[in-house]
Amino acid sequence: MRQIRIVLTGFGTVGREFIRLIKEKSERIKENYNLELRLVAVGGRDGFIGSEEGLRLDSLSEARPGSQSLADYARNFHMPLTTRYGKADVLVEAAPTDVERGEPGFTHIMTAFRNRMDVIAISKGALVARYDTVFEAAKANKVRVKYSGATAAALPTKDIGEISLAGSEIVGIEGILNGTTNYILTRMQEDGLSFEEALLTAQQKGIAETNPDLDVKGIDSACKILLLSNDLLGTHYSLKDLSIQGIDQVTKEQIAGAKGRGMKYKLLARAHKQEGNVHISIAPMEIGPGHLLAAVDDTNKGIVFQTDTMGEVCVLGGSSSPRGAAAAALKDLINLYRDH
Amino acid sequence: MRQIRIVLTGFGTVGREFIRLIKEKSERIKENYNLELRLVAVGGRDGFIGSEEGLRLDSLSEARPGSQSLADYARNFHMPLTTRYGKADVLVEAAPTDVERGEPGFTHIMTAFRNRMDVIAISKGALVARYDTVFEAAKANKVRVKYSGATAAALPTKDIGEISLAGSEIVGIEGILNGTTNYILTRMQEDGLSFEEALLTAQQKGIAETNPDLDVKGIDSACKILLLSNDLLGTHYSLKDLSIQGIDQVTKEQIAGAKGRGMKYKLLARAHKQEGNVHISIAPMEIGPGHLLAAVDDTNKGIVFQTDTMGEVCVLGGSSSPRGAAAAALKDLINLYRDH
Numbered sequence: 001m002r003q004i005r006i007v008l009t010g011f012g013t014v015g016r017e018f019i020r021l022i023k024e025k026s027e028r029i030k031e032n033y034n035l036e037l038r039l040v041a042v043g044g045r046d047g048f049i050g051s052e053e054g055l056r057l058d059s060l061s062e063a064r065p066g067s068q069s070l071a072d073y074a075r076n077f078h079m080p081l082t083t084r085y086g087k088a089d090v091l092v093e094a095a096p097t098d099v100e101r102g103e104p105g106f107t108h109i110m111t112a113f114r115n116r117m118d119v120i121a122i123s124k125g126a127l128v129a130r131y132d133t134v135f136e137a138a139k140a141n142k143v144r145v146k147y148s149g150a151t152a153a154a155l156p157t158k159d160i161g162e163i164s165l166a167g168s169e170i171v172g173i174e175g176i177l178n179g180t181t182n183y184i185l186t187r188m189q190e191d192g193l194s195f196e197e198a199l200l201t202a203q204q205k206g207i208a209e210t211n212p213d214l215d216v217k218g219i220d221s222a223c224k225i226l227l228l229s230n231d232l233l234g235t236h237y238s239l240k241d242l243s244i245q246g247i248d249q250v251t252k253e254q255i256a257g258a259k260g261r262g263m264k265y266k267l268l269a270r271a272h273k274q275e276g277n278v279h280i281s282i283a284p285m286e287i288g289p290g291h292l293l294a295a296v297d298d299t300n301k302g303i304v305f306q307t308d309t310m311g312e313v314c315v316l317g318g319s320s321s322p323r324g325a326a327a328a329a330l331k332d333l334i335n336l337y338r339d340h
Numbered sequence: 341m342r343q344i345r346i347v348l349t350g351f352g353t354v355g356r357e358f359i360r361l362i363k364e365k366s367e368r369i370k371e372n373y374n375l376e377l378r379l380v381a382v383g384g385r386d387g388f389i390g391s392e393e394g395l396r397l398d399s400l401s402e403a404r405p406g407s408q409s410l411a412d413y414a415r416n417f418h419m420p421l422t423t424r425y426g427k428a429d430v431l432v433e434a435a436p437t438d439v440e441r442g443e444p445g446f447t448h449i450m451t452a453f454r455n456r457m458d459v460i461a462i463s464k465g466a467l468v469a470r471y472d473t474v475f476e477a478a479k480a481n482k483v484r485v486k487y488s489g490a491t492a493a494a495l496p497t498k499d500i501g502e503i504s505l506a507g508s509e510i511v512g513i514e515g516i517l518n519g520t521t522n523y524i525l526t527r528m529q530e531d532g533l534s535f536e537e538a539l540l541t542a543q544q545k546g547i548a549e550t551n552p553d554l555d556v557k558g559i560d561s562a563c564k565i566l567l568l569s570n571d572l573l574g575t576h577y578s579l580k581d582l583s584i585q586g587i588d589q590v591t592k593e594q595i596a597g598a599k600g601r602g603m604k605y606k607l608l609a610r611a612h613k614q615e616g617n618v619h620i621s622i623a624p625m626e627i628g629p630g631h632l633l634a635a636v637d638d639t640n641k642g643i644v645f646q647t648d649t650m651g652e653v654c655v656l657g658g659s660s661s662p663r664g665a666a667a668a669a670l671k672d673l674i675n676l677y678r679d680h
Binding site: 021025028029033154155156159160163164165166167168169289292294295304309310311312313314315316317318319321323324326327328330331333334335338340 | 361365368369373494495496499500503504505506507508509629632634635644649650651652653654655656657658659661663664666667668670671673674675678680
């Protein structure tokens with residue numbers, strides 16, 4: 001039995017769900033993969049709680065998301081909130097982050113590297129803002145980085161390109177990678193709503209955030225295709241190299257027109273190799289019923305890989321939820337440490 | 341650079357395509373994975389040709405599929421056809437096979453195990469007929485078995501269950517796993533043909549074989565879902581444990597009726613956990629437009645995994661061709677020997 005000591009940064013809904021999954025799945029993971037998972041520290045805004053013997057999963061599973069719960073835990077179990085944590089094998093990075101500076105994720109990740117820890121990123125900020133720096137530092141420290149939770153979560157994307165298409169050349173990637181914008185476009189399409197009306201519906205249902213810009217302006221989709229392209233197509237791009245158009249200018253009339261022609265509007269994130277260059281664009285596009293992504297509605301996501309030897313391989317589905325994102329990080333963790 | 345010495349059994353269209361891929365991809369595989377592939381023996385009906393320095397890929401790439409070409413190669417390059425081959429790392433098993441006895445694949449695989457070689461199966465006979473025997477022998481000899489080429493080939497199936505869904509519990513699998521029957525049903529649906537007429541069309545186009553029983557009676561689909569269930573759902577089934585119904589009894593009238601209700605007939609292979617048991621069935625079923633596999637037409641294939649933490653994950657596409665099947669075996673080879 002191999003013991004894996006885990007540090008988690010960020011105790012939001014996804015971070016808490018990750019803790020719940022460790023609790024729920026630990027016996028099965030021992031049996032199936034010979035891995036014993038131990039959560040040795042959790043960090044929030046005000047510092048880390050930590051325990052070499054492992055933190056109490058039952059207590060954290062029931063706590064409210066947010067840094068206050070870590071302070072409460074520290075008080076209840078008579079421990080300090082610290083700026084450092086003890087020896088561990090892997091950092092699961094799920095702190096709130098921004099895609100311009102990538103903090104605090106970037107600092108968490110660099111600290112982990114210096115401690116010779118592998119990193120599983122759920123937050124995308126650090127990778128998007130400083131992709132090359134992060135991967136060069138990982139290489140220099142001989143550690144590994146996984147980030148399924150940052151590229152469409154429970155929808156497998158990077159796995160497919162890396163494992164299922166190994167040996168094929170990927171010549172293009174096309175995806176509906178953001179559930180919120182897909183939900184808004186579906187409401188516009190099916191219920192005849194304007195963008196503003198559909199956005200409001202999404203906000204009322206808790207699907208869109210109060211500040212929906214990252215989603216509706218196409219930034220979230222751009223971040224995901226950027227990471228996939230840098231990883232699978234060998235680019236070294238950052239957001240400024242991409243052509244990004246959101247869905248906030250799509251009108252009722254455009255949607256109705258498309259519908260009349262038997263088409264649907266979808267926010268497509270595309271990366272294509274062309275004469276040695278890779279061009280990436282994010283834009284709302286009309287797609288017809290023959291398109292592999294035509295049936296991807298509501299908060300669902302999907303991705304198509306075009307290859308030279310395996311034809312087109314398309315993946316759809318994967319729960320768009322905190323539990324799905326946490327499950328994607330748990331998958332990364334198992335794949336890092338299982339016997340191959 | 342790690343050198344991988346490969347033995348191939350079976351020089352049919354898929355075997356030859358595998359050799360073509362090694363030739364086409366060898367430089368890129370060196371660069372990307374640090375693996376040098378060397379084909380050291382190829383076996384057919386009358387014996388093996390072999391060379392420690394590697395057989396001539398250019399010559400074999402252009403030869404006609406079939407054992408006669410191996411005899412020709414032996415004569416042209418002044419070597420004997422032998423019953424044994426030299427030291428190697430991996431067997432790629434692509435000989436014609438039957439699903440009842442699993443020969444000659446079973447013998448090839450057992451010989452490889454005794455020589456401490458890993459095995460990549462493209463032919464499914466040995467695994468279907470003697471699943472437990474094969475995997476117990478692999479374990480006893482401390483070698484590994486991969487078989488993407490035997491379970492829907494370029495459509496990723498086992499990878500998804502093993503890697504992309506690691507840590508999730510798979511509670512059900514449902515797939516359109518056979519391109520020939522899906523083509524026949526599509527022709528019946530779209531062109532109003534009878535089963536016999538659609539089968540004839542498929543035979544004329546080289547999609548269905550002269551003896552189409554394995555496909556149209558559902559056996560091929562059954563073999564694939566059997567392997568996936570034994571591997572991912574922990575069953576120890578053989579074909580006799582499955583409920584298998586083909587498409588040869590589907591009538592024009594049934595198809596027309598379904599079409600009238602907005603439904604399609606598809607040959608679905610399904611494995612479901614229920615109260616600790618796994619039930620497997622293969623049968624033509626009506627599915628509606630909301631079904632994740634509804635758009636899988638012609639020779640295309642698709643599979644849906646139902647999970648406890650990631651929702652439903654669906655994979656579609658993957659070229660149904662000898663090149664696609666060979667690419668699946670090449671993927672297995674890379675994933676066996678790459679650095680993880």
